[in-house]
Amino acid sequence: MLGCKPANFPIEVNHHLGSGIGDPVDKERYLRLVKRLYLSHTRPDIAYAVGVVSQFMHDPHDSHLDAVYRILIYLKSAPDSILFSNHGNLRLEAFTDADWVGSGDDKRSTSGYCTFLGGNLVTWRSKKQTIVARSSAEAELLLKNLICELLWLKLLLKDQGAIHERSMRLYCDNKAAINIAHNPVQHDKTKHIEIDRHFIKEKLDQKLICTPFVSLENQLADVFTKGLSCKQFNYIVCKLDMRNIYAPT
Template sequence: MSVVSQFIQASYEKHLEAVNRILRYLKNTPGKGLMFRKTSRKTIEAYTDSDWAGSVVDRKSTFGYCTFVWGNLVTWKSKKQSIVARSSAEAEYRAMSLGICEEIWLQKVLSDFYQECEIPLKLFCDNKAAISIANNPVQHDRTKHVEIDRHFIKERLDSGSICIPYIPSSQQVADVLTKGLLRPHFDLCVSKLGLIDIYVPT
C-alpha cells in the first residue's frame, strides 16, 4: 500500500492493477489476524531488512523491521529511508539501528511492568557485510557516512545487551515489509509472523 499510495496524484494503469491485486488479497483473507500464544520464552527478537535503492523514482531504500516479544509479533514498521544509501550494507545497517532502538524501547516497556527478558536481545539480519561492520571496531572510509549508527550498535554489542546473528534471506520474515515476494515465500513469511486465518478449520 505504501508504494502505490505514492502515485495517487499521477497514477497509471499498472498502479490501478496493483491496487486491485491488494484489494483482492484483502477480500479473500477477511479472517487473517495475529494469534498471541503463551510461551515460556522471555525473549525480544527483531528481524530487519532493507531493499537497496528499491524506489525507481528516487532510488531511496525501504527499510522494515518486525519485533517479537516472547515469541509473538508486537510491532512492525516499513518506511522509505530519508536519504539515498550508497550500498546495500548501508541501507541494512540503518535498518539494524532502528530495529535495535525498537528492541530497547520494548525492553524498557517490559521493565515498567516488572517483566524480565533474556539478554542479549537478538536482531536477525540477512546482510553479512552489515553484520561485519557492526562487529568490526576499525573505522573504514566506507562507513564514515553511518558513523553514528556504527557507534550506537557497537556500544550495544560490546555491552552484551544485543547480538546480531545472521539469518539466510530465505528465512527473513521482514522481507514481507520491504519487497514484493512470490506467493510461496509470501505465505511462508506471513505464517512465521503468526498470522492465522480464523475461518480455516483446524
Template sequence: MITNGYKQSQGDHTLFIKHSAFGGVTVLIVYVDDIIVTGNDEVEKKTLKWCLAKEFEIKGLGKLKYFLGIEVARSRQGIFISQQKYVMDLLKETGMIASKPVRTPIEQNHKLSEAHEETAVDREMYQRLVGKLIYLTHTRPDISYSVSVISQFMHDPRAVHLQAVYRVLHYLKAHLGKGILFKKGPEIDLAVYIDADFAGSAVDRRSTSGYCTFLGGNLISWRSKKQSVVARSSAKAEFRAMAAGVCELLWVKIILEDLRIQWSKPMKLYCDNKSAISIAHNPMQHDRTKHIEIDRHFIKEKLESGLICTPYVPTGFQLADVMTKGLCSNMFHESVVKLGMEDLYSLA
C-alpha cells in the same frame, strides 16, 4: 490515581500505565472517547472504572471484543486479532466483493514508478482508499509492503497505481479472515528481524527497510518504509535497517519495564547481511562507513553494553523479506505463516 504512572501520547492515542504498591499494573488506553482498561490488578481496575463513571457518562462493554474496527477473539490457542468486518465493508464500498481473488498483494519484481504517461485518476478517491488500507495494516502485516509502495504515489496517482491498489483488494478478498494469533509461550524472548531491499525504488533508487519484532515468539510490531537517503551499497542499506530495528527493540524494552517485566538477556537483532554485521562489530572500518557513522556508533554502543546481539540468519529464513519486496506466491505465504498470521476460520 494515574498521575504517578507512565503516560505516552501519539496522535489521538494516549497510554497510561499505573503501578500499585503491591506490584500490580493497570493500563488505560484512550482513543478520543473509546477506552480499554486492562492489567493484573483487579482492585485498581475497579477503582479506575468507578472514578471514570463518577466524572463521565460511560458504558462498560465487558471483555474486549471490538475496538476501532479491530476484532478480538479468544480460543484455546490464544488471543486472535483481525479486521474482518473492516475488510468486508471496504470491499462493499469499492464494489470489489465479487472480485477475483489473487494470491499475493503485489507483483513480484514490480517496477511501479511515477508513470506520468499514464491516465491520471481521482486523487481524493485514491488517497481515501489508500488511507483505509494503511489503517488495515494494524493487523495485516502481509500487506504492509504493498501499502507502503502505493502510498508513495498519493500526490499524483495514475491508472497503474490504482490497479496496484485494486490488486491489494483482490488479495484481501481471498483472505478475509487473516489476522494475528498471540500464543502463550514458556519463555519471553525479544527479537527483531531486519532487512533492506537495496535500491529497490524505481523512482529514486532508495532502498526499503523492513523489520518484524517478536516477543515470546509472537509478532508485536512491524514496519515497511523507504529510506530517507540513497544507500551506496547493500551493506549500508542493511545497516540503516539495523539502526531502525535497534530503536524498535529499545522502545519495546522500555514498555516492558514500565509493565514491570524486567529484561536482562541480550535482545536479538537478526540480519542476513554478513557485511553489515561485520561493520557493527569492527571499529576499524571507518573509511568504508563514514556515510553511516552515527548509526554505526549507535549500534556498536548497544552491542558493547550487552543490550543486543546480532546473530546471522540465512536469507531463506529472513522473516522481514515480506516487508521489503514483492515475493513469489510460495515464498510469500511461507513468510506470512512464519509471522504468526492465521485465518479466523482455521482456529478451533
C-alpha cells in the same frame, strides 16, 4: 470488488511501479481508496504493498490504481488475524532487511523489520529510507530505529515487572552489515553514517543486542521490503503467526 477472483499475495513480484507509468486517474478517488487501507496497522502482510501505493498519491496513474485493486482483491481472500500464544518465554527478537535501491524513481532502499516478544509478533515497519544507500550493506546497517524500538520494549517489560536479561537478538541476512557493525576498521566507506554506527556499536559492546546471521530463506523481514512469490509470501505470513480464523478446522 466482491465478484473478483481472489489473489494469493498483495503485490506482484518485481512490480517496477514508478511515477508517470500509465494514464492518469482521478486523484480524489485514488486518495480515498489508499486512505481506507489504514488496516495495514493491524495487517503486517500488506504493510509493504500499502507503503508502495502511498508513494503515488500526488500523481496517481492507472498502474498504481491496479496495484491498489490488487491489495483489495488479496484482502477478500485473506481475512487473517495475528494469533498470540504462550511459548514459555519473554525473549525479545527482531528481523531486519532492506531492499537495496528498490525504488526505480530515486534509487532509495526500503527498510523493513518486525519484532517478536515471547515468539509473538508485536511491532513491524516498512519504510523507504530517507537517503540513498551506497551499498546493500549500508542499506541494512541503518538499524538505529529498530534498536531504539527494542530498547523501548525492554523498558516496557521492566515497567511491568518482567526483567529481560538476555541480549536481544537482531537477525540480519547480510554478513557485510554485521561485520561493519562489529568492526570499526571497516568503516572507512561509511563515515557519512558515523553517528548511527557509533550508536549500534555501543549497544553491541554493552551486549544489549546481538546480531546473529539468518539465511535468506528464513528472513521474515523480506515481506516488508519487496514483493514476494506466492510460496515465499505464504511461508513468511505463516511464520508471523497470521491465521485465517474463519478457515475450517
